[in-house]
Amino acid sequence: MPLFQFHLPRLWLAAKTPIGEFARFLHDVAAFAGWRLGGLAALTVIAALAEGAGLLLLAPLLSMVGVGGGQAGKGDLWLAPLGLEGALALYVILVAAAALVIAARGDRVARLRLGYVDHLRRQLHEAVAGMEWRAFNRLAGAEVVNAVIGEAQRAANGLEFLLRSAGWAVEIPVLLAVALRLSPTMTGAALALGALSLALSRPLSRHAHRLGRQAVAGMQALHRDLSEDLAGMRVIRAIGLEAERARLFETRMRDVRADMIAFQRQSGWARAVTQGLAATAAAVAVWFAVRVLDMELAGTLVLMAAFARLLTTAQRIQDAWRIVLHALPAHAAVLDLLNRCRTDMVDSETPAASPPADLSHTAALTQGVRLDGVGIRYTPDGPWALSGIDTVVPARAVTTLVGRSGAGKSTLADLLLGLIEPDQGRMLIDGQPVAGGAARRSWRRRVGYVPQDSFLFRDSVRVNLAIACRANGGGDGDKRLWAALEQADAADFVRALPQGLDTMVGDRGALLSGGQRQRLALARALLSGPDVLILDEATSALDHESEQRILNVMQTLKASITIVLIAHRPSTVQFADHVIVLDAGRLVASGPWPVVKAASPHLAHLAMD
Incomplete structure (x- = not known):
């Protein structure tokens, strides 16, 4: 005392x-x-x-x-x-x-x-x-x-x-x-x-x-x-x-x-x-x-x-x-x-009934992420943002989340990212439950995230990329930075900047275009060395040609990374190996694109049929 x-x-x-x-x-x-x-x-x-x-x-x-x-x-x-x-x-x-x-x-x-x-x-x-x-x-x-x-x-x-x-x-x-x-x-x-x-x-x-x-x-x-x-x-x-x-x-x-x-x-x-x-x-x-x-x-x-x-x-x-x-x-x-x-x-959350599993290891997923009866709401007496979700995000594949605005896609992404604890049900990683704050923090070290409104710190391009390397415990040499920029289709525009990697991006990246910010955010996520990569409309500000290049990169990365895309563009959805369709917080359909397309009339409202 x-x-x-x-x-x-x-x-x-x-x-x-x-x-x-x-x-x-x-x-x-x-x-x-x-x-x-x-x-x-x-x-x-x-x-x-x-x-x-x-x-x-x-x-x-x-x-x-x-x-x-x-x-x-x-x-x-x-x-x-x-x-x-x-x-x-x-x-x-x-x-x-x-x-x-x-x-x-x-x-x-x-x-x-x-x-x-x-x-x-x-x-x-x-x-x-x-x-x-x-x-x-x-x-x-x-x-x-x-x-x-x-x-x-x-x-x-x-x-x-x-x-x-x-x-x-x-x-x-x-x-x-x-x-x-x-x-x-x-x-x-x-x-x-x-x-x-x-x-x-x-x-x-x-x-x-x-x-x-x-x-x-x-x-x-x-x-x-x-x-x-x-x-x-x-x-x-x-x-x-x-x-x-x-x-x-x-x-x-x-x-x-x-x-x-x-x-x-x-x-x-x-x-x-x-x-x-x-x-x-x-x-x-x-x-x-x-x-x-x-x-x-x-x-x-x-x-x-x-x-x-x-x-x-x-x-x-x-x-x-x-x-x-x-x-x-x-x-x-x-x-x-x-x-x-x-x-x-x-x-301060209620601790898990048993000690949480260490989910911070670097081995790639072998089975995937399973959601078992998951329900989430934002206030104790509020409506359910997600209810009764039973589905799987398969490992080493591209999964697309589809649904109208308010369907629960971003909430599901937050769950997969480890930001939210389910109010009902549970989330399992290769069969291991993620319960409690410590387990979710451990899991987040293995997840990369690219939001729709890409955020950049008020610093140089180099610093914005290097922080992901340091957080992952890896080196932040230029060779590694340029490799990630190439994967994210951002190397050409960064080379064209006045000071290259040392160019300041402004407040929240305001000195760059929306598409440039998205590509830098994707490069940063790749530099963190994730096992799961979540992209929330991360190609929405890109033209069709740039989006196709990014999707081709995703096709290559899925050999070692599990990828989750939130998308509305038909080209992005049809590219996926696995599709999850949500409506009003409930699971409508899930599975390969041809199966989901045939079984889900909701896709007609999204102009994806």
Whole structure:
């Protein structure tokens, strides 16, 4: 168990209130920082003691130089052997030591803040990457981006000011001890003033938390609209929605700006009022000390310095606390998203009844993939995307999935890819069941995939291809890359690019045509050395001649690779050795093309008869 782990009441941790959010924040910070909080606390105490000792030295120092008309007092005779020069040197040493310790503490606070934001972002990224596929598809990408980029940073800023306020809070007892030594009466008055200030600031604290919640909602809406604009810019321009979307975006920015201005305005007015009250209290304290208590000038000056420092520190704590309250909803949003993602992580699924078989071996399939009574739906009470599927994808053959839009072809492809666990039935690989997240991850290492909307990373052609080699544990030399490009009918156009393999492809491959992206995606899939290759309409953007060349490559590859094609073109379907026809999530027919064609009237609707 890490040091400084807070044992907070479960009721606090579960509460949907600012107290609950703060309790979860403390719990999360302590679990992350561990022993480092101990080192930070030690530095804080050392700095506070050094600063307090420096303040205590001021009164005898002032007396030694004749301020107030006196010499070192009776209680300060211990300074007499040091002399004025020695006492001044001691004062400088104490102040310099405190400054050095404060600098070291600031460095540690900054490191903790940066480490914490990385910690939150890393957790979110790992949780999202490990989600069960159906849950991942329900996840709003803009919410994830906002949490990783924005809310995690705000939560880390809250941590920084929490640590700073904790450091300042340690200074309060030391400063009070100095003030008590000089004037217990005045110190009691200062404590009463502090209690009054805390009572008056409670409404401001609640308002800061409300503004924090509004900021989270506003940033989520802003990111959502921006993501939709970027993804749908073609449609927006096609139907002339530019002005309308610009007005909506301006509204979102105005809402976010208003929340930020409101928080800054609140903080500024609170600071101004507090400083005014503090100045008034300091003036009254000096008058009372001189006129009523008849305190000597040196003591009065030190008391003024102590009170000024005390009031400044209290003001800093209040400002920092409002920033922490404003950041709590951001941390709560990160934790909420993290918990939802973790609930749907693959590893959180019910484990298989028996240890999963190791499906990551490199030997090619000998029997094929069998689907035994498979049923899949995307929500527990939703319709069945697939129902009662009993069929086989034969090994070392080309199988085509056919069906109208919504028939379940992509769902079946996701199942074969190992992304989805069947809700009913099972999938068997050469007779071995694939059950549980570990088995599906193992199986995915043997499957290559080319989607209809081919995705390329915003990098060079070389990098986009080489990542498949590295993932497969093989070399990524140019010879191997060019061999895959030749197979995918992509070598000629890559050679014609300005920098060849080192040409940048743009965001998601936007600098290439659809057909070029598809061919590069196919080359990448081949470089992964798959036992099963799944192509989801992967030749839809190719002309007839290019498609025929790709199909000829498939004909050669099927000697060692099991190939699954999702297709609508009659030429592609008729090319297959085995055809699976789906309709409304059910299996209509399966078998060789001539048999399926004769038995399935559904093909007439697909213009394939």
